Amino acid sequence: MFGDMMGMMNKLKETQKKVEETKERLNHVLVDEQSSDGKVKVTLTANRAIKSIAIDDELLQDKEMLEDYLILTLNNAIEKATGVNETELAAVAKDGMPNIPGLDMFK
Known part of the structure; x- marks a missing residue:
């Protein structure tokens, strides 16, 4: 039992290192997004x-429209980046979790 506990603790430490x-x-995986046009x-x-942010010169003439474009495009990009982030971290965590009966966190 004690040996199993030590093995689990070592595996958790290894997983924590892999997550980090x-x-x-x-930080080096880039996600690109653009407005529909x-x-x-x-x-x-x-x-x-x-x-980075690139803005068509035409939008510089209309502050309100530019703000709307930025909000929509940035929110879409953040959503996409969050999906990549969560998928990658969940995969690492799932692979590194010790097999603890009754603790199926990542199904």
Whole structure:
């Protein structure tokens, strides 16, 4: 029993390290999104840090329309980046979880 507990603890520590490595790697995974007409383009990391924003000159004439474009495009990009982030971290966590009966967290 004690040996199993030590093995589980070691596996949890190893998994924690892999999760941290994955978080660091996700700083370099880029997610691109653009408005439906391509007038606003944004790039985020999978950790949801904005890397770049490109705005068509036409939108610079209408502040309100530009704000609407930015909100929609950034929200879509954040949603996409969050999906990548959660999928990657869940995969690492699932692979590293010890087999504890009755604890099926990642089905």
